[in-house]
Amino acid sequence: MTSELKLPANFEDYTDAKKNGFLRVMKLKEEGKKVVGTFCSYTPSELVMAADGVCVGLCGSSEDGIAFAEKTLPKNMCPLIKCSYGLAASDACPYFYFSDMILAETTCDGKKKMFELMKKLKPVHVMQLPPGREGTGALDFWEQEIRRAALAIGEQLGKEITEEALHRAIVQKNRERRAMVELYEVGRMEPCPVSGYEISTIMDSLQFMFTSEEKIKLLEEKRNEFLARAAEDGKGRRKPRIMITGCPTIGVRDKIIKQAELLGASVVAFDSCSGPRAQKEAVSESGDPYLALAKKYLNINCAVMSPNPGRLDALDEMIADYRIDGVIEVVLQACHTFAIEAAEVKRFITKEKKLPYLYLETDYSQADSGQIDTRLSAFLEMMQ
Amino acid sequence: MYFIGIDIGSTAAKTAVIKEGQEPRCFVLPTGWSSRETAETIRRRLAEEEIPVETEETKVLATGYGRISVPYADRCITEITCHGRGGAYLSGSGDCTIIDVGGQDTKVITLEDGVVTDFLMNDKCSAGTGKFLEIMANRLGSHISGLFELAEGGKPLAISAMCTVFAESEVISHIGSGAPREDIAAGVVDSVAAKVAQLCMRHGGDGPCVLTGGLSEQAYFAEILSGKLGRPVRGLKDGKYAGAIGAALLCMDMR
Numbered sequence: 001m002t003s004e005l006k007l008p009a010n011f012e013d014y015t016d017a018k019k020n021g022f023l024r025v026m027k028l029k030e031e032g033k034k035v036v037g038t039f040c041s042y043t044p045s046e047l048v049m050a051a052d053g054v055c056v057g058l059c060g061s062s063e064d065g066i067a068f069a070e071k072t073l074p075k076n077m078c079p080l081i082k083c084s085y086g087l088a089a090s091d092a093c094p095y096f097y098f099s100d101m102i103l104a105e106t107t108c109d110g111k112k113k114m115f116e117l118m119k120k121l122k123p124v125h126v127m128q129l130p131p132g133r134e135g136t137g138a139l140d141f142w143e144q145e146i147r148r149a150a151l152a153i154g155e156q157l158g159k160e161i162t163e164e165a166l167h168r169a170i171v172q173k174n175r176e177r178r179a180m181v182e183l184y185e186v187g188r189m190e191p192c193p194v195s196g197y198e199i200s201t202i203m204d205s206l207q208f209m210f211t212s213e214e215k216i217k218l219l220e221e222k223r224n225e226f227l228a229r230a231a232e233d234g235k236g237r238r239k240p241r242i243m244i245t246g247c248p249t250i251g252v253r254d255k256i257i258k259q260a261e262l263l264g265a266s267v268v269a270f271d272s273c274s275g276p277r278a279q280k281e282a283v284s285e286s287g288d289p290y291l292a293l294a295k296k297y298l299n300i301n302c303a304v305m306s307p308n309p310g311r312l313d314a315l316d317e318m319i320a321d322y323r324i325d326g327v328i329e330v331v332l333q334a335c336h337t338f339a340i341e342a343a344e345v346k347r348f349i350t351k352e353k354k355l356p357y358l359y360l361e362t363d364y365s366q367a368d369s370g371q372i373d374t375r376l377s378a379f380l381e382m383m384q
Numbered sequence: 385m386y387f388i389g390i391d392i393g394s395t396a397a398k399t400a401v402i403k404e405g406q407e408p409r410c411f412v413l414p415t416g417w418s419s420r421e422t423a424e425t426i427r428r429r430l431a432e433e434e435i436p437v438e439t440e441e442t443k444v445l446a447t448g449y450g451r452i453s454v455p456y457a458d459r460c461i462t463e464i465t466c467h468g469r470g471g472a473y474l475s476g477s478g479d480c481t482i483i484d485v486g487g488q489d490t491k492v493i494t495l496e497d498g499v500v501t502d503f504l505m506n507d508k509c510s511a512g513t514g515k516f517l518e519i520m521a522n523r524l525g526s527h528i529s530g531l532f533e534l535a536e537g538g539k540p541l542a543i544s545a546m547c548t549v550f551a552e553s554e555v556i557s558h559i560g561s562g563a564p565r566e567d568i569a570a571g572v573v574d575s576v577a578a579k580v581a582q583l584c585m586r587h588g589g590d591g592p593c594v595l596t597g598g599l600s601e602q603a604y605f606a607e608i609l610s611g612k613l614g615r616p617v618r619g620l621k622d623g624k625y626a627g628a629i630g631a632a633l634l635c636m637d638m639r
Contacts, residue, residue: 350502357502368508370449371489375505378464382500 005195005261008225014201014250018059021208022094025056028210029098034157037099037122039084040107041278041300042129044293047150048103049169049212051157057207058102059093060084061251063364068092072117078335079251079363081110088121096122101156103149105129107304108337125152132306133298143294150290166289172212174282179219180206184276186226187268188322193230196244196267197258203274204250240383241323243269245315245345246330247338250274251364256330259369260376269322271315272330273302303337311341312348319353325383326356328376333363356382386435386442387639389470389631390426391463392450395487395514396598397422400628401435408632410625419450427456445635447627449488461634463627467596468493468500470630474620475594483584483609483617484597484626487514490580492587504587510548512579514598519548520572523555524565531569532602538566540574551575573608581612593617596626 012020025035034053038045045055059065065086066079072089073082087093096102102124106112115126127145130138150161180203186194202222209215242265249257249272257267270276278300284292301311318324327349331338342359349357358379362368391398397415400408411429415422423446427437437444437456446457447466454460463486471482471493478498484491490513494502510516514528521531541558545551558568584593593615599605600623610617620626 361507371505371508374449374462374464374489378462378500378503381462381465 005197005258007195007198011198011201012205014061014205014253017201017205017208021056021205021210024208024210025054025095025098028054033210034100034159035095035098036153036157037096037102038104039102039111040105041273042105042107042127042297042302043103044146044149044297046166046169046173046283046289046293047146047153047161048157049173050150050161050165051153051159052165053100053153053157053159054210055103055207056095056099056210058084058095058099059087061248061364062087065090065092066364073114076334078108078110078247078332080248080332081114083251083364085114085118088118101125101153103127103153107302108335110334123156125149125156129304130298131304134307139291139294139298142298143291146290146293146297163289167285170283170289170292171285174285176212176215176219177279177282179216179223180279181276183219183223183226184270184279185321186223186230189230190241190323191233191236191238192241192266192268193233194226195261196242196270197253197261200244200249200253200257200267200270200274203270204253239264239266240325240380241266241268243267243271243315243318243322243324243327244330245271245327246342247332247335248273249330252330252332252362255362255366255369255372256328256360256376259373260328260380263373263377264380265326265376269318269324271311271318273300276318303335303341308341312344315345315348316353319355324355326358326379328358328360328379331359331361333361387632387635388430388435388437388442388444389466389628389633389635390423390444390446390448390451390454390457391466391625391627391631392419392422392446392448392453393463393487393627394449394489395518396624397426397448397450398625398628399426399430400625400632401430401433402629402632402636408625408629410622410628412624415450419453420455422450423454423456426454443635443639445631445638447631459635459638461631463489464491464493464503464505465500466627466630466634467491468495468630469498469633470626470628471495471594471596471620471623472498473629473633474596474622474626475618477592477594480591481584481587481589481593481615482626483580483593483595485512485514485576485580485595485599485605486597487518489513490583492584494587494589502587504583506579506583509546511546511551512576512583516548516551516576516579517572517599519552520555520569523552523559524569524572526569528598529602531572532604534566534569535573536570536604538564538568538570541567541571543571543575546579573605577605577608577612580609584613590615594623595619596623598624600624600626 069082069086446454482493
């Protein structure tokens with residue numbers, strides 16, 4: 001049976017954050033700032049910072065825009081790609097509207113082909129991401145792609161990227177990463193003083209803040225707030241500690257993360273691309289900054305990489321660090337790379353780690369919310 | 385002391401009553417258009433048998449998709465956990481795979497030591513569920529058990545569409561071409577068994593399977609499914625009550 005999710009009075013939900021960010025980005029534009037729209041954690045945002053621009057994550061997490069996108073894109077396709085394109089093409093994403101350029105990567109087939117269509121709407125620079133780390137020259141190639149992107153950004157934003165500026169951006173972004181990881185690691189506490197719904201909302205809302213300092217300030221404030229909460233909280237009934245893995249969950253947060261917690265779970269860890277998986281490793285602050293960026297970003301454990309063994313290592317480490325009782329894998333409809341990799345993830349979780357594992361394939365609609373509730377409830381009953 | 389399990393599915397509402405120290409007694413009602421009203425009918429039916437639901441003497445656990453519509457339930461548990469518990473009780477085996485072909489969901493549940501350790505449900509699609517059988521039986525002017533009787537005497541015709549609506553069109557063209565009713569019925573059963581087998585194989589496992597839910601007593605279905613899986617599939621007497629009995633037993637476990 002469900003209960004209410006307790007959220008603090010100062011909680012800003014994702015929709016509010018998106019709306020408030022819109023006003024901030026408008027103001028920045030009026031002040032003459034250049035804005036670069038991005039979609040993915042493979043984007044080396046340091047390049048944009050070094051060109052004195054601001055990065056903004058573009059909208060791609062709601063049902064809006066999907067019907068519009070389906071005029072052009074296939075129906076049986078990832079909702080994230082459909083939504084991103086649909087909102088951009090129908091002028092319904094203010095961040096896309098205000099972007100001077102889009103910085104994108106050839107992460108998966110759906111995205112790279114969609115970017116070809118998006119180029120008709122805006123200047124889109126597409127970085128060619130190698131399909132794996134093992135191929136001859138993969139790292140070299142990616143480093144060259146980062147250099148090529150730096151030139152494109154410099155040209156589009158009218159500001160040449162110097163090595164000094166890039167170094168400063170790397171140092172600053174590393175501080176931001178550390179602050180993110182520290183906030184995520186509040187989830188290691190038992191009992192966890194914060195809901196996964198709240199923590200993931202804060203993390204995903206960071207894309208609507210436009211200076212590194214304000215992000216770090218928010219992350220530190222929130223961390224202190226949660227630690228203080230932990231000191232106040234008495235020990236309640238122990239809840240199953242759940243890790244979420246798989247595709248980005250912004251568009252299904254309410255349907256899955258919030259519901260899981262309403263049904264009695266404590267979502268404490270996120271192995272998703274906005275989670276610590278992408279943030280943990282810093283960019284080396286010495287040596288050639290381009291090579292340092294190439295090394296860090298190529299190491300992100302997304303299922304688009306083949307092979308992708310680092311994901312299992314990361315899961316293994318997080319299961320221990322966060323004392324996980326069960327793993328829920330969220331796969332967006334028609335995301336082939338995560339859907340296929342799920343077979344290996346399931347084997348690892350159930351056979352090697354001997355933990356319960358639930359696979360949920362879904363999209364942004366509410367059509368399956370009843371069935372998802374039943375699956376989540378049954379999964380949690382397995383842990384009682 | 386009474387322990388009552390109420391399993392309100394999309395098609396049928398099953399009730400199991402366990403009086404302490406006795407075997408479960410069960411009855412079934414159609415779910416109809418209102419789960420809430422069905423829950424009230426069950427309450428009245430229990431009252432007639434002098435089992436008052438809202439006393440300290442009685443514990444009620446509701447399950448099935450209508451579980452939230454039983455106002456007098458002390459607890460709600462999903463049908464997955466309940467079918468696991470009930471299937472283990474009825475089959476006498478705590479280590480098996482339970483297959484429940486329900487009205488709108490088909491579930492494959494792994495039991496180890498009587499506990500659910502993994503499960504898989506069908507996608508948002510009615511192929512391979514009771515709903516599919518019901519629609520096709522109606523098309524053939526029959527009902528579900530009539531459909532199985534017909535199927536036993538037929539040679540399966542191909543029904544390959546995975547979508548119920550398209551499969552119905554296939555059935556209609558078989559009817560139009562004058563194919564024997566038995567052969568069409570056999571094709572329908574084969575198609576459901578193939579879809580259920582596919583779900584089972586995706587789920588994995590290799591031990592014996594136990595069929596619960598509405599098709600549990602259809603020996604012919606168990607036989608066809610077993611052939612497709614290459615694993616023994618066993619039906620159960622009172623298997624359609626597995627969810628309700630499981631709910632009543634869980635109620636007893638939790639007191």
